[in-house]
Amino acid sequence: MQFKFHMPVKAYFGEGCVKQYGSELEAFGKKAMIVTGGSSAKTSGALDDICEVLKSLNIDHMIFDKVENNPSTANVGEGGAAARRYGAGFVIGIGGGSPLDAAKAIAVLATNDIEADELFDNSFKNKPLTTIAIPTTAGTGSEVTPYSVLTRNEAQTKGSFGTPDTFPAIAFLDPVYTETQPAAVTVNTAIDALSHCIEGYLSNRSTPASDILAQEGIRLFGECKEHLQNGAISREVRGKLLYASMLGGMVIAQTGTTIVHGAGYNYTYFKNIPHGRANGYLMAEYLRFNYSHGAEKTDNVLALLGLADINGFDALIASLIGRAPGLSDAEISKYAAITMSQRSTTYNIRPVQAQDIEDIFRKVQA
Ligand code: NAP
Ligand code: FE
Numbered sequence: 001m002q003f004k005f006h007m008p009v010k011a012y013f014g015e016g017c018v019k020q021y022g023s024e025l026e027a028f029g030k031k032a033m034i035v036t037g038g039s040s041a042k043t044s045g046a047l048d049d050i051c052e053v054l055k056s057l058n059i060d061h062m063i064f065d066k067v068e069n070n071p072s073t074a075n076v077g078e079g080g081a082a083a084r085r086y087g088a089g090f091v092i093g094i095g096g097g098s099p100l101d102a103a104k105a106i107a108v109l110a111t112n113d114i115e116a117d118e119l120f121d122n123s124f125k126n127k128p129l130t131t132i133a134i135p136t137t138a139g140t141g142s143e144v145t146p147y148s149v150l151t152r153n154e155a156q157t158k159g160s161f162g163t164p165d166t167f168p169a170i171a172f173l174d175p176v177y178t179e180t181q182p183a184a185v186t187v188n189t190a191i192d193a194l195s196h197c198i199e200g201y202l203s204n205r206s207t208p209a210s211d212i213l214a215q216e217g218i219r220l221f222g223e224c225k226e227h228l229q230n231g232a233i234s235r236e237v238r239g240k241l242l243y244a245s246m247l248g249g250m251v252i253a254q255t256g257t258t259i260v261h262g263a264g265y266n267y268t269y270f271k272n273i274p275h276g277r278a279n280g281y282l283m284a285e286y287l288r289f290n291y292s293h294g295a296e297k298t299d300n301v302l303a304l305l306g307l308a309d310i311n312g313f314d315a316l317i318a319s320l321i322g323r324a325p326g327l328s329d330a331e332i333s334k335y336a337a338i339t340m341s342q343r344s345t346t347y348n349i350r351p352v353q354a355q356d357i358e359d360i361f362r363k364v365q366a
Contacts, residue, residue, distance in 0.1 A: 003207035006164065007250055009133075009144045013173040013243065015235075018046065018134065022053030024170060028130045029089020032061040033110075035079060035103040041065070041094040044136040044177040050092060062086045067095065067102040070158070070268055070275065072151040073116035076102050080109025080116065083129070090130040093168070096189065097140030097149070097275065100133050104148040104166045107131045119150070119161045133168035136177045138241040139189025139276050141196055141249015143171035151269065157338050158265045167253075173246060175238040185274070187228055187320050190241050192276030194221045195283060196248030198301055200255040202294050202349045210254040215304060217247035222305040229319055255347065260286050262342035263357055266335035271325055281324035284314035285360045293350035323366035332361045 012021045025032070032054055034041070041047035047063075054061050064079050083091065083106050091110070093103025105119055107128040114124070133143035142148075146162035181189070197217035200210055220240045227237045264278035273281075287310050291298055298310070307313050327335070336357035339345060345352055 001208060003209065005207060005209045005254060007144065007253060008164070008167050009171050010169065011144060011171045011173060011246065013246070015174055015176055017174050018049040018053060018172045021172070022050070023057065025053065025059065025090075025132065026057050028132075028169070030059055031087055031089040032059050032092050033083050033086060033088035033090070033106070034061055034063045034092045034094060035067060035106055036063065036065050036094045036099045037067045037069070037096070038065060040096060040099070040136045043180045044094075045180075046094045046134050046136055046174070046177045050094065050134065062088070064106070067099045069098050070151050071098050071102045071105075072153060073119070076105035076109065076150060077116035079106040083110035088129060090132065092132045092134065094134045094136065096135070096137035096185070097142045100135060100140065100142035101148040101150065103131050103133065104128070104146075104162070104168070105150060108166065116150070117152075117154075119148070120159050122161050122163055124163070124165070128165055131166070131168045133171045134177070135171070135173060135242070135245070137181055137185060137189040138175075138178050138238065138245040139192035141193065141245050141247075141252065143168055143173065144246055144249040145253045147252075155338075155341070157269055157341070171246075173242055175235060175242045178238050178242055179235070183231055186233060186241075188274045188276035188280070189245070190221065190224065190228055190276070191280040191317065191320065193217060193241070193245040193248040195260050195276070195279040196252045196257065197221070197244070198283065198287075199258045199260055200248070200251035201297055201301065202290055203255040203258055203347045204349050205255040205347050207254055210251045213247045214251045215300070217244040217251065218301055218304045220244040220247075225305065225316060257344050258348040259339065259345050259352055259357065259360075262344045263335065263339045263360065265342070266338060267324070270331070270335070273325075277321050280317050280321045281364050282360060283317060284310055285363050287313060289356060289360060290348070290350050324364040326365045327361055332358050335361060
């Protein structure tokens with residue numbers, strides 16, 4: 001047995017963890033830049049909590065609240081310039097994956113005089129600023145990954161970068177912050193967490209340790225599935241979803257994602273479909289495609305979810321998000337070609353060609 005497992009994030013999980021452990025921020029400097037979207041930090045209550053902590057520690061802060069959903073390179077470039085002007089000592093990302101990923105990019109751009117497009121080279125002269133991550137969705141697991149996923153308009157898709165230096169130093173995971181998510185965001189992001197666990201489990205880079213985490217994340221999703229279907233989501237269920245999301249992040253921090261993410265980016269870029277939902281449309285067909293190369297693991301996924309077969313999986317996901325939009329033949333071949341340009345396609349347990357991706361897009365249409 002041989003594998004590497006790198007997980008350098010100190011994670012505090014539980015109700016009230018920001019106020020309880022926030023004094024640790026004292027170690028990171030006297031000027032914090034808070035990076036967030038238009039509303040999530042405020043409505044979730046996380047912004048009030050962190051500002052109270054910063055005040056008590058005499059740490060100044062500025063708020064950059066212009067992060068777009070699926071942030072572009074230009075968007076994080078603007079944040080990087082703001083961080084340099086302010087002289088930020090560390091960065092606090094609050095929100096869903098979009099602000100958390102933007103915070104990591106801004107932390108690199110604050111200390112390196114490079115264009116945002118150069119982030120994808122994954123080689124920075126200077127260490128990024130320390131990043132603190134406070135998720136308000138339960139899906140991306142970005143608080144425990146080194147990845148920053150950014151929209152690349154020139155390539156009409158997303159790209160990601162990440163080095164051992166771009167892991168957040170501390171993650172504060174408080175399920176209460178996820179309670180204000182709109183119902184659709186709760187469902188979409190939960191499916192993203194599930195896809196991280198399943199793609200990592202069925203990746204050719206999976207490890208014994210990442211598999212343990214993936215299986216627990218999948219089992220937890222199974223425990224929550226009826227709650228997601230009927231919308232009755234208690235604080236206890238919120239906790240399970242946030243924990244599953246964290247586990248999914250720990251998985252992909254080791255394995256990366258595979259063809260579901262690579263292909264799903266097309267629905268987001270061209271059809272404006274939220275990230276987790278885009279993944280969800282593709283997952284049942286992805287399981288069918290991979291079955292010949294991962295039967296035992298796929299059967300285990302289904303058992304952990306309490307489902308009889310892949311058709312049951314398909315029905316579960318369709319009950320949550322419906323079916324993928326129809327695509328023209330030209331769209332299908334374009335999207336498949338773009339998917340093949342993603343490094344993550346090489347991590348799929350079954351080797352994949354553009355034709356395979358085209359078939360998946362064709363089969364999942366409503
Ligand atoms: P998101 O784009 O961060 O947020 C979606 C929407 O939900 C936004 O409008 C946001 O508001 C709102 N929202 C978030 N939390 C809320 C709360 N508690 N209460 C009310 N509204 C809330 O969605 P996401 O699915 O979490 O993140 C998606 C991004 O993460 C994508 O770019 C994806 O590619 C990336 N991702 C990264 C990783 C990784 O490892 N780094 C893994 C998977 C996906 P605001 O407008 O205020 O933000
Ligand atoms: Fe994802």
